[in-house]
Amino acid sequence: MRASRAASLLLVFALAKSIVLAGHHVPFSWWAPVAYLWQDASVVLVFVALECTLVRRQGIVWVAYTGLALYAAINIPVTRALSTPLTWPMWRAADGPLADSMWHYVTWQNAALFVSVLTVGTVAPFAFRQAPVRPVVAAMLLCTALGPAAAMRVDTLGLERNPWTVLISRALPRVPARASAGDWRARGFDHTHGEDLSRFRGAAAGRNIVLVSLESTAAQYLGLYGVHPGVMPNLSELGRSAIVFDNAYAVYPESIKGLFSILCSTCVSGNGGDHS
Secondary structure (H helix, E strand, C coil), X not given: CCCHHHHHHHHHHHHHHHHHHCCCCCCCCCCXXXXXXXXXXXXXXXXXXXXXXXXCCHHHHHHHHHHHHHHHHHHHHHHHHHCCCCCHHHHHXXXXXXXXXXXXXXXXXXXXXXXXXXXXXXXXXXXXXCCCHHHHHXXXXXXXXXXXHHHHHCCCCCCCCCHHHHHHXXXXXXXXXXXXXXXXXXXXXXXXXXXXXXXXXXXXXXXXXXCCCCCCCCHHHCHHXXXXXXXXXXXXXXXXXXXXXXXXXXXXXXXXXXXXXXXXCCCECCCCCECC
Protein backbone atom coordinates (compact mmCIF):
# COMPACT_ATOMS: atom_id res chain seq x y z
CA MET A 1 0.00 0.00 0.00
CA ARG A 2 1.27 3.46 -0.94
CA ALA A 3 0.41 6.84 0.51
CA SER A 4 -0.29 8.53 -2.81
CA ARG A 5 -3.80 9.69 -1.97
CA ALA A 6 -2.97 10.62 1.62
CA ALA A 7 0.02 12.72 0.55
CA SER A 8 -2.05 14.25 -2.25
CA LEU A 9 -4.90 15.14 0.09
CA LEU A 10 -2.48 16.79 2.50
CA LEU A 11 -1.02 18.75 -0.42
CA VAL A 12 -4.52 19.90 -1.43
CA PHE A 13 -5.28 21.04 2.11
CA ALA A 14 -1.91 22.79 2.40
CA LEU A 15 -2.38 24.57 -0.94
CA ALA A 16 -5.89 25.69 0.02
CA LYS A 17 -4.57 26.91 3.38
CA SER A 18 -1.76 28.85 1.66
CA ILE A 19 -4.26 30.60 -0.60
CA VAL A 20 -6.42 31.52 2.38
CA LEU A 21 -3.44 32.84 4.36
CA ALA A 22 -2.27 35.04 1.48
CA GLY A 23 -2.78 38.64 2.55
CA HIS A 24 -2.96 37.76 6.26
CA HIS A 25 -0.21 38.35 8.75
CA VAL A 26 1.37 34.96 9.42
CA PRO A 27 3.59 34.88 12.52
CA PHE A 28 7.13 33.73 11.81
CA SER A 29 7.74 30.81 14.13
CA TRP A 30 8.90 27.22 13.99
CA TRP A 31 5.51 26.36 15.46
CA ALA A 32 3.56 28.11 12.70
CA PRO A 33 3.46 25.26 10.11
CA VAL A 34 2.26 22.83 12.76
CA ALA A 35 -0.27 25.30 14.15
CA TYR A 36 -1.81 25.94 10.74
CA LEU A 37 -1.74 22.37 9.38
CA TRP A 38 -2.43 20.07 12.31
CA GLN A 39 -6.19 19.93 11.71
CA ASP A 40 -5.57 19.18 8.04
CA ALA A 41 -3.23 16.37 9.06
CA SER A 42 -5.83 14.94 11.44
CA VAL A 43 -8.43 14.80 8.65
CA VAL A 44 -5.94 13.05 6.38
CA LEU A 45 -5.24 10.49 9.12
CA VAL A 46 -8.95 9.70 9.27
CA PHE A 47 -8.87 9.24 5.50
CA VAL A 48 -5.89 6.89 5.84
CA ALA A 49 -7.85 4.81 8.35
CA LEU A 50 -10.76 4.68 5.90
CA GLU A 51 -8.41 3.70 3.09
CA CYS A 52 -6.96 0.85 5.15
CA THR A 53 -10.44 -0.38 6.05
CA LEU A 54 -11.73 -0.33 2.47
CA VAL A 55 -8.77 -1.91 0.71
CA ARG A 56 -11.04 -3.95 -1.54
CA ARG A 57 -13.41 -1.06 -2.27
CA GLN A 58 -11.21 1.44 -4.04
CA GLY A 59 -14.18 3.12 -5.68
CA ILE A 60 -15.50 4.29 -2.30
CA VAL A 61 -12.03 5.49 -1.32
CA TRP A 62 -11.76 7.56 -4.49
CA VAL A 63 -15.20 9.06 -3.86
CA ALA A 64 -14.12 10.01 -0.34
CA TYR A 65 -10.88 11.52 -1.65
CA THR A 66 -12.76 13.54 -4.26
CA GLY A 67 -15.30 14.78 -1.74
CA LEU A 68 -12.64 15.88 0.74
CA ALA A 69 -10.61 17.71 -1.90
CA LEU A 70 -13.67 19.26 -3.56
CA TYR A 71 -15.04 20.64 -0.31
CA ALA A 72 -11.66 22.14 0.57
CA ALA A 73 -11.62 23.93 -2.79
CA ILE A 74 -15.20 25.19 -2.36
CA ASN A 75 -14.30 26.78 0.96
CA ILE A 76 -11.37 28.80 -0.40
CA PRO A 77 -13.38 31.89 -1.46
CA VAL A 78 -15.57 31.59 1.65
CA THR A 79 -12.63 31.54 4.04
CA ARG A 80 -10.85 34.31 2.15
CA ALA A 81 -13.89 36.56 2.57
CA LEU A 82 -15.13 35.55 6.03
CA SER A 83 -12.02 34.04 7.69
CA THR A 84 -14.01 30.92 8.46
CA PRO A 85 -15.03 27.84 6.47
CA LEU A 86 -18.70 27.12 5.94
CA THR A 87 -20.57 26.09 9.09
CA TRP A 88 -23.96 24.43 9.38
CA PRO A 89 -25.75 27.73 10.14
CA MET A 90 -24.07 29.23 7.07
CA TRP A 91 -25.20 26.31 4.92
CA ARG A 92 -28.76 26.74 6.17
CA ALA A 93 -28.61 30.41 5.22
CA ALA A 94 -27.01 29.72 1.84
CA ASP A 95 -30.34 29.70 -0.03
CA GLY A 96 -31.57 32.82 1.72
CA PRO A 97 -29.66 35.67 3.35
CA LEU A 98 -26.25 34.57 2.05
CA ALA A 99 -27.30 33.73 -1.50
CA ASP A 100 -26.57 37.17 -2.95
CA SER A 101 -23.26 37.42 -1.08
CA MET A 102 -22.15 34.01 -2.35
CA TRP A 103 -22.84 34.95 -5.96
CA HIS A 104 -20.90 38.16 -5.41
CA TYR A 105 -17.75 36.11 -4.82
CA VAL A 106 -18.16 33.92 -7.89
CA THR A 107 -15.38 35.72 -9.74
CA TRP A 108 -12.82 34.66 -12.32
CA GLN A 109 -10.09 34.86 -9.71
CA ASN A 110 -11.90 32.59 -7.27
CA ALA A 111 -12.85 30.24 -10.10
CA ALA A 112 -9.19 30.02 -11.12
CA LEU A 113 -8.13 29.25 -7.55
CA PHE A 114 -10.84 26.61 -7.29
CA VAL A 115 -9.79 24.93 -10.54
CA SER A 116 -6.09 25.08 -9.65
CA VAL A 117 -6.62 23.27 -6.35
CA LEU A 118 -8.77 20.62 -8.02
CA THR A 119 -6.13 20.20 -10.72
CA VAL A 120 -3.47 19.58 -8.10
CA GLY A 121 -5.79 17.11 -6.40
CA THR A 122 -6.24 15.27 -9.70
CA VAL A 123 -2.59 15.11 -10.72
CA ALA A 124 -0.96 14.60 -7.30
CA PRO A 125 -2.05 10.95 -6.73
CA PHE A 126 -0.17 9.94 -9.87
CA ALA A 127 2.88 12.02 -8.96
CA PHE A 128 2.97 10.53 -5.46
CA ARG A 129 2.14 6.95 -6.41
CA GLN A 130 5.48 5.74 -5.01
CA ALA A 131 5.20 7.65 -1.73
CA PRO A 132 5.87 5.30 1.23
CA VAL A 133 3.16 5.01 3.84
CA ARG A 134 5.08 4.99 7.10
CA PRO A 135 7.04 8.28 6.78
CA VAL A 136 3.94 10.14 5.57
CA VAL A 137 1.71 8.78 8.34
CA ALA A 138 4.42 9.32 10.97
CA ALA A 139 4.80 12.96 9.94
CA MET A 140 1.05 13.55 10.13
CA LEU A 141 0.80 11.82 13.50
CA LEU A 142 3.56 14.03 14.86
CA CYS A 143 1.92 17.15 13.42
CA THR A 144 -1.46 16.21 14.91
CA ALA A 145 0.07 15.43 18.31
CA LEU A 146 1.93 18.75 18.47
CA GLY A 147 -0.95 20.74 16.99
CA PRO A 148 -2.75 21.84 20.18
CA ALA A 149 0.53 22.93 21.77
CA ALA A 150 1.50 24.84 18.62
CA ALA A 151 -1.90 26.54 18.47
CA MET A 152 -1.30 27.92 21.97
CA ARG A 153 1.95 29.53 20.81
CA VAL A 154 0.77 31.00 17.49
CA ASP A 155 -2.16 33.37 17.04
CA THR A 156 -3.74 31.80 13.96
CA LEU A 157 -6.93 33.92 14.16
CA GLY A 158 -8.95 30.75 13.57
CA LEU A 159 -7.46 30.20 10.11
CA GLU A 160 -6.00 26.84 11.12
CA ARG A 161 -9.41 25.19 10.97
CA ASN A 162 -10.06 22.58 8.34
CA PRO A 163 -13.47 22.84 6.61
CA TRP A 164 -14.34 19.30 7.68
CA THR A 165 -13.36 19.75 11.32
CA VAL A 166 -15.54 22.86 11.41
CA LEU A 167 -18.55 20.92 10.13
CA ILE A 168 -17.99 18.04 12.54
CA SER A 169 -17.41 20.25 15.58
CA ARG A 170 -20.51 22.30 14.83
CA ALA A 171 -22.58 19.14 14.43
CA LEU A 172 -21.68 17.84 17.89
CA PRO A 173 -24.29 18.43 20.62
CA ARG A 174 -23.75 21.58 22.60
CA VAL A 175 -23.88 21.88 26.37
CA PRO A 176 -27.22 23.55 27.17
CA ALA A 177 -27.21 26.74 29.18
CA ARG A 178 -27.91 26.22 32.85
CA ALA A 179 -31.14 27.77 34.04
CA SER A 180 -30.68 30.60 36.48
CA ALA A 181 -32.41 30.27 39.83
CA GLY A 182 -32.72 33.99 40.31
CA ASP A 183 -33.49 37.06 38.27
CA TRP A 184 -30.95 37.25 35.45
CA ARG A 185 -31.36 41.03 35.42
CA ALA A 186 -30.10 41.34 39.00
CA ARG A 187 -26.67 42.87 39.36
CA GLY A 188 -23.94 40.36 40.06
CA PHE A 189 -21.48 42.90 41.42
CA ASP A 190 -21.17 45.15 44.42
CA HIS A 191 -22.43 48.66 43.97
CA THR A 192 -19.57 51.02 44.64
CA HIS A 193 -19.36 54.72 43.96
CA GLY A 194 -16.78 55.65 41.36
CA GLU A 195 -15.49 58.99 40.24
CA ASP A 196 -17.93 61.89 40.54
CA LEU A 197 -18.73 62.98 36.98
CA SER A 198 -21.29 65.63 37.88
CA ARG A 199 -18.86 68.35 36.81
CA PHE A 200 -19.37 67.27 33.21
CA ARG A 201 -23.15 67.79 33.36
CA GLY A 202 -24.21 70.03 30.50
CA ALA A 203 -20.72 70.10 28.97
CA ALA A 204 -22.07 68.81 25.64
CA ALA A 205 -24.98 71.25 25.47
CA GLY A 206 -25.45 72.57 21.96
CA ARG A 207 -23.05 70.03 20.46
CA ASN A 208 -23.66 67.15 18.11
CA ILE A 209 -23.26 63.66 19.56
CA VAL A 210 -22.01 60.77 17.45
CA LEU A 211 -22.72 57.29 18.84
CA VAL A 212 -20.30 54.63 17.58
CA SER A 213 -21.19 51.07 18.53
CA LEU A 214 -18.68 48.26 17.96
CA GLU A 215 -19.21 44.55 18.47
CA SER A 216 -16.59 42.02 19.57
CA THR A 217 -14.01 44.75 20.09
CA ALA A 218 -11.91 43.10 22.77
CA ALA A 219 -9.83 45.31 25.05
CA GLN A 220 -6.92 42.91 24.67
CA TYR A 221 -6.36 44.21 21.13
CA LEU A 222 -6.64 47.95 21.82
CA GLY A 223 -3.65 50.22 22.25
CA LEU A 224 -5.66 52.15 24.83
CA TYR A 225 -5.01 49.26 27.23
CA GLY A 226 -1.30 48.95 26.52
CA VAL A 227 -1.28 46.64 23.50
CA HIS A 228 1.34 47.53 20.90
CA PRO A 229 0.67 47.88 18.11
CA GLY A 230 -3.04 48.44 18.61
CA VAL A 231 -5.40 47.40 15.83
CA MET A 232 -7.50 50.58 16.18
CA PRO A 233 -5.05 53.45 16.74
CA ASN A 234 -7.60 56.21 16.09
CA LEU A 235 -10.00 54.81 18.67
CA SER A 236 -7.18 54.51 21.20
CA GLU A 237 -6.09 58.08 20.51
CA LEU A 238 -9.65 59.27 21.04
CA GLY A 239 -9.82 57.35 24.30
CA ARG A 240 -6.70 59.04 25.65
CA SER A 241 -8.41 62.42 25.51
CA ALA A 242 -11.88 61.25 26.51
CA ILE A 243 -13.77 59.86 29.48
CA VAL A 244 -13.31 56.08 29.42
CA PHE A 245 -15.64 53.78 31.34
CA ASP A 246 -13.66 50.64 32.08
CA ASN A 247 -16.52 48.83 33.83
CA ALA A 248 -19.59 48.38 31.65
CA TYR A 249 -22.41 45.90 32.24
CA ALA A 250 -24.78 44.56 29.59
CA VAL A 251 -28.51 44.24 30.19
CA TYR A 252 -28.69 41.01 28.19
CA PRO A 253 -26.09 38.36 27.18
CA GLU A 254 -26.70 38.80 23.43
CA SER A 255 -25.33 41.61 21.31
CA ILE A 256 -28.47 42.18 19.26
CA LYS A 257 -30.67 42.71 22.32
CA GLY A 258 -28.00 44.66 24.14
CA LEU A 259 -27.81 47.05 21.19
CA PHE A 260 -31.60 47.37 21.27
CA SER A 261 -31.38 48.51 24.87
CA ILE A 262 -28.67 51.04 24.08
CA LEU A 263 -30.67 52.61 21.27
CA CYS A 264 -34.10 52.46 22.91
CA SER A 265 -33.25 52.82 26.62
CA THR A 266 -35.40 49.75 27.23
CA CYS A 267 -34.60 46.54 29.07
CA VAL A 268 -35.46 43.59 26.83
CA SER A 269 -36.79 40.26 28.05
CA GLY A 270 -35.76 36.77 27.03
CA ASN A 271 -38.53 36.53 24.42
CA GLY A 272 -37.68 39.81 22.74
CA GLY A 273 -40.22 41.95 24.57
CA ASP A 274 -39.46 44.83 26.86
CA HIS A 275 -39.95 45.69 30.50
CA SER A 276 -40.98 49.29 30.04
